[in-house]
Amino acid sequence: MKITQSENPYNFPSARMKAAPAPPTTEKSVPATTSNSISLSGEALLITHLYGGELNPPFETVLDTTKSGKYYLTKADRDLLARIYEFAQEQGAAPRYVTSLARELADYRQFKNGALLGSLNSGDIYDIEGHQLSYSFIDKDAATAARILNGEAIKGSALDQGFLRYLLDPGYSAFNICDFDFLEKVVTRFSTTGDPEVALAPHFQTYQRHQSYIEHKSREILNPLALERLAKQKQEATGQNPATSPSAPRAEKSETLQDIWRRSLLQMVRNGGWQSSLATFLSRNRPD
Template sequence: LIEMLLSSNPEVAKQSDSLLPAAQSNKSTAAGVGRALMLSRLFGTENNGVEPPVISGVNGMDLNHIGMSPLNFLTTSDRALLSDMYDYAHQQSADLQNVDHLAFALGNYRQSNNGRAIYNFNNGNNFDFEGHLRTVSFNEKDTATASRILNSDAINSTRLDQGFLRYTLDPGNGALSNTSDFEFMEQMVIKFSDTGAEQISLPSKFSSFSGRSPSESSVFTLSKEVLNPNPASTFKPQIINDNGKWIVLDPAALGGNSLEQTVAQQKIKSAVSLNEQVISAFFGNDKGISEVSTSSGLLSLLGKVGKAKVL
C-alpha cells in the first residue's frame, strides 16, 4: 500500500525522501568514498570505476601468473571489506598506507592459493652451512599482538578472512613477508566484527604509517646441535674464488670428491687447456693438439725443445 501511494503521488514520494534518516544517506556516501579509494589506491582506477576481474589463486604461482600484482587476486568480498576499511581509515584521519599494506598481505595470501603454494620457514628443513636448524619468530611486540588477535573474541566473527589471519600470524609464514602493521590489523579485526561497535575511534598513532620491516622485526634462532640430514652443509658451489681468481668447477668432478680435490683437478684442467692453446699457436693444429690431449702428452711435447715449426 505504501509503495502504491508513493508511486501514485510524486509529492508524497518527495516528502518521504526528505524523511529518510541522515545516517542512511551518509552510509551510502561513505561506501562510495571507500570504494573510490580502494579502486584508486589498489588498481589505479581514478574516474571510470572499472574494477579488474578477480583472478583465481589456484595457479597464482605458475609462470603465467607469478608476475601479476597480488592485488588482482583479491576476492570480491576482500575488495568490499577493504573499501570499508579505506572509508573508516579516511574518517579517522589515519594514513591510508596502513590499509594498502594490509591489502598487499591479503593479496599475497590469495595469489599463493590461500598460502598453500608457499612453504613455512619453520618446517624443519632450513639449515645453516654448519648444519644448525634455523627457525624464525616475531619480535616481542609482534608476538604479543599476534597472540591477542588469535585469542580474541573478535576473530570468530571478523570479516577479515580467519584463514589469512592464522596464516600470516604464524611466524613461519608472516615474519619474513608481511609488512603490514599488526596493531593496525588488530584494530581492523575488531572494527569489522560483531564487537566492532565497541570501537569508537582509531588510536592517533595510525595517523602516520610505520608498518613492519621483516628484517628488523624477525628473530632467527639456531639449534645448538648439528642436525642431520643436513643439505646445507653438503652444498658444493660450482663457482669459487681462489686467491682472487674465479674458477668454474666441473659439476661432473664434484661427485664424491672434496672441494679441495675438485679445485685442484680444475686447476690442472685449466692449465692444460691454456697450454694447449699456446702449443697450438706454436706447433700448428695438425699434430700438436692431438699430442697434448692429456697432461702427460703435454709434458712430453714441452720436452721436445728445438722442434718447433717455423710459422
C-alpha cells in the same frame, strides 16, 4: 614461507621470503574532519591506493606469477577493504596501513589461500653455512598476535579467519608488511563480536614500518648437504679417499636448484635485500 614442493608445478624456489624492513618509512595523513579535506568513497580509495587508479580491475583465479596478487582478491575482499580504507580515512590514518594489509591478503589469495605455501619453521630451512633457521615475532607483535587469536573479535571477524591465522603465524608471515596494532583495530572494528566504536590512536596518522621478526639460528650445522661437504673436506685434508673410506657418509639426496635458491634467498634477506615478498620478487617485472 616456502612454496611446498608437492604443490609447486612451476618449480618455484622453496622459500617465499620477505626482506628485513627498510629503515622506518613515514607517510602522513590529514584527518578527514579538517575543514580543507575531501572525503573519498571507500571504493575510490581502494582504486587509488591499491590498484593505482585502474578502473574495473579484473578478477583472477588461476595461479599466474606474471600477474599481480591484487587481482586475486575476491569481490568480498575488495568490498571489505574499501570499508577499511573508509574507516582509516575517517580516523585520519595513513592509507598505507590498509594497503599493506591488502597486499598480504592478495598474496594469500593468489597462492590458493596459502595452500601452496609452507612454513619457514618446518625445520628444513638453513643458512648458507648449514645452520638451521627458524623465526618468531618480536615480543610486541607476538603479544598482539596472541590477543587477536585468543580474543572474541576474531570469532565474528569480517576478515577471513584462515587468513588471520596464516598472517599471525611467524612460520608463514615472519617477513610480513602488515602492522599488527592496526590489524587488531580492524579485526575489532569489523566483527560481529567486536566493537564498532573502536578508534585509531593518533600515531596511525603517520605510517611507520618496523622489523617484526627474530631469526633464530642453530649453533650446530644441521644441513645434511653441508655436513657431507665438511666430511669430504676433512677426508681430502687427511688424504682419505671419500669414495672408498668406510666412514664416508652417504648423502641422502643431492643438492637441487631449489636448495640453491633457498640458500641464496635467505642470505639476501638476512643481509637486508629485497623489500617485498618472494611472490612479488618473482613477478618484479610483471605489470602492476
